[in-house]
Amino acid sequence: MSGGEELYQQAIKDWAQADHGHGRLDPADAAACADSPLCGDRVRLTLRLDSGRVAALAQETRGCLLCRAAASLLGRRASGMDAAAAASATAALEALLAEGRDAPPAWPELAMFAPARSFRSRHKCVLLPFRALRQALEGVSHREQ
Numbered sequence: 001m002s003g004g005e006e007l008y009q010q011a012i013k014d015w016a017q018a019d020h021g022h023g024r025l026d027p028a029d030a031a032a033c034a035d036s037p038l039c040g041d042r043v044r045l046t047l048r049l050d051s052g053r054v055a056a057l058a059q060e061t062r063g064c065l066l067c068r069a070a071a072s073l074l075g076r077r078a079s080g081m082d083a084a085a086a087a088s089a090t091a092a093l094e095a096l097l098a099e100g101r102d103a104p105p106a107w108p109e110l111a112m113f114a115p116a117r118s119f120r121s122r123h124k125c126v127l128l129p130f131r132a133l134r135q136a137l138e139g140v141s142h143r144e145q
Helices: 003-007 010-018 065-077 083-099 108-118 120-144
Strands: 030-035 042-050 053-062
Touching: 003 108, 010 065, 010 108, 030 120, 042 065, 042 120, 053 065, 053 120, 065 108, 065 120, 083 108, 083 120, 108 120
Parallel strands: none
Antiparallel strands: 030 042, 042 053
16 A cells, blocks of 8 residues: 555545534634645634633635544534643544554544554644644633633
8 A cells, every 4th residue: 555545545535525513603602714835724613602612613614635534533422522622632632643542432433534644744634623622612711701
């Protein structure tokens, strides 16, 4: 298998194509935009919140399959998350990519990104939507203090 075939497993393709949560929430309680100038990936998240937790998430993502799959995963799974849960999920994904740890039981879907471990330059692509979610939720937390 070539590197591209190893990296782009069917699960990545399926999640990217599903594009869960695609769109924009208007009005939104929080928003974040993150981009990677090196590869051109760009994610815009809009959130509706209920007591500091995600009640709805919409994402507009322009990027590679990895970035789009990660954004789609958040579109499906972010409901109910607060800033601490977003930080925990991001840390789990970072550990999976950088340290080779297994996906945590709470986030089994993260395992689909395991093939990206060997492609250090692609880690930012996978992490971009998760970091945008953290940015949006932490911005709300700071405003509430």
